[in-house]
Amino acid sequence: EADIYQTPRYLVIGTGKKITLECSQTMGHDKMYWYQQDPGMELHLIHYSYGVNSTEKGDLSSESTVSRIRTEHFPLTLESARPSHTSQYLCASSESSGTYEQYFGPGTRLTVT
Amino acid sequence: AQSVSQHNHHVILSEAASLELGCNYSYGGTVNLFWYVQYPGQHLQLLLKYFSGDPLVKGIKGFEAEFIKSKFSFNLRKPSVQWSDTAEYFCAVSSGYALNFGKGTSLLVTP
Numbered sequence: 001e002a003d004i005y006q007t008p009r010y011l012v013i014g015t016g017k018k019i020t021l022e023c024s025q026t027m028g029h030d031k032m033y034w035y036q037q038d039p040g041m042e043l044h045l046i047h048y049s050y051g052v053n054s055t056e057k058g059d060l061s062s063e064s065t066v067s068r069i070r071t072e073h074f075p076l077t078l079e080s081a082r083p084s085h086t087s088q089y090l091c092a093s094s095e096s097s098g099t100y101e102q103y104f105g106p107g108t109r110l111t112v113t
Numbered sequence: 114a115q116s117v118s119q120h121n122h123h124v125i126l127s128e129a130a131s132l133e134l135g136c137n138y139s140y141g142g143t144v145n146l147f148w149y150v151q152y153p154g155q156h157l158q159l160l161l162k163y164f165s166g167d168p169l170v171k172g173i174k175g176f177e178a179e180f181i182k183s184k185f186s187f188n189l190r191k192p193s194v195q196w197s198d199t200a201e202y203f204c205a206v207s208s209g210y211a212l213n214f215g216k217g218t219s220l221l222v223t224p
Contacts, residue, residue, distance in 0.1 A: 035214075040122070041217075042203070042213075042214040042215055043203070043212075045211045045212075059211075100145055104149075104156050
């Protein structure tokens with residue numbers, strides 16, 4: 001079983017609030033990812049990181065930001081939440097080489113009212 | 114960018130029926146192929162993967178998939194489904210730094 005954790009699992013918050021979604025992994029993986037998933041839709045990559053101090057935007061434009069100060073930690077922040085940010089956010093990690101198999105966390109379901 | 118198409122969005126089967134879920138991708142180069150499964154209330158987890166070698170790959174819980182390069186396909190199969198196979202199934206393709214996912218297929222297996 002993958003050792004990747006996300007908190008909170010569920011979050012309901014009002015418009016304009018700043019939020020941080022936490023993601024941690026204990027596998028020592030260099031690569032980490034954030035995906036956004038709406039019901040019945042594919043996962044869309046919004047951010048990724050190849051290692052400490054490395055972050056890149058993914059294919060789907062997002063108003064969120066990320067940081068990677070420690071290998072095991074990859075938080076995602078929304079400075080001012082809006083209803084359009086309502087979605088499920090999935091964090092994943094993978095090794096730097098080899099098979100690119102990604103291990104996923106349980107996700108955070110965010111609702112912005 | 115690559116695209117991944119899953120042909121069936123919702124599938125309902127009776128227990129013991131055979132399953133085949135279609136997956137096609139658009140990228141013509143070297144790819145790594147995956148099927149992920151998400152059981153109700155659980156993490157996305159890897160069902161099986163293909164990187165090279167035998168195009169018929171076997172995964173967990175009796176699932177298998179066949180890579181047909183000429184058809185850009187990676188269909189998932191199981192000869193006899195069980196109620197516990199009820200889940201969301203995602204096909205994914207990687208050619209580099211990240212995975213491109215299909216929209217998923219929701220499978221409901223009825224007793």
